[in-house]
Amino acid sequence: MKTSSLSGMSIRQKIQLARLISSKLKPHLKSLPQPPFTNSALQEASDQLQQAYNEAQLARLESMEKAARQNKVEDALDFLLLHTSLYLDRISDGEATLLQIG
Numbered sequence: 001m002k003t004s005s006l007s008g009m010s011i012r013q014k015i016q017l018a019r020l021i022s023s024k025l026k027p028h029l030k031s032l033p034q035p036p037f038t039n040s041a042l043q044e045a046s047d048q049l050q051q052a053y054n055e056a057q058l059a060r061l062e063s064m065e066k067a068a069r070q071n072k073v074e075d076a077l078d079f080l081l082l083h084t085s086l087y088l089d090r091i092s093d094g095e096a097t098l099l100q101i102g
Helices: 001-007 011-029 039-092
Strands: none
Touching: 011 039
């Protein structure tokens, strides 16, 4: 596998690949000369990335829910402001001095 191909992989694919490599290497670890890292390091890194990915997905979902709530509340305020403006326009008969803001 070329390392350049990692850049084209999704996080989920990288996690799956790390776990696959770890499981395939495990039975052969004693016969491999000086691996650059321990198998447990590979497993731990994939577990940490999985945890970070899950947390990010949850944060995205919570953010979307909060944005939807914000939009709903904003729409409610817009409705009130619009109808208050129409009401004041109607009762003031166009007289701008009835309600001066600022």
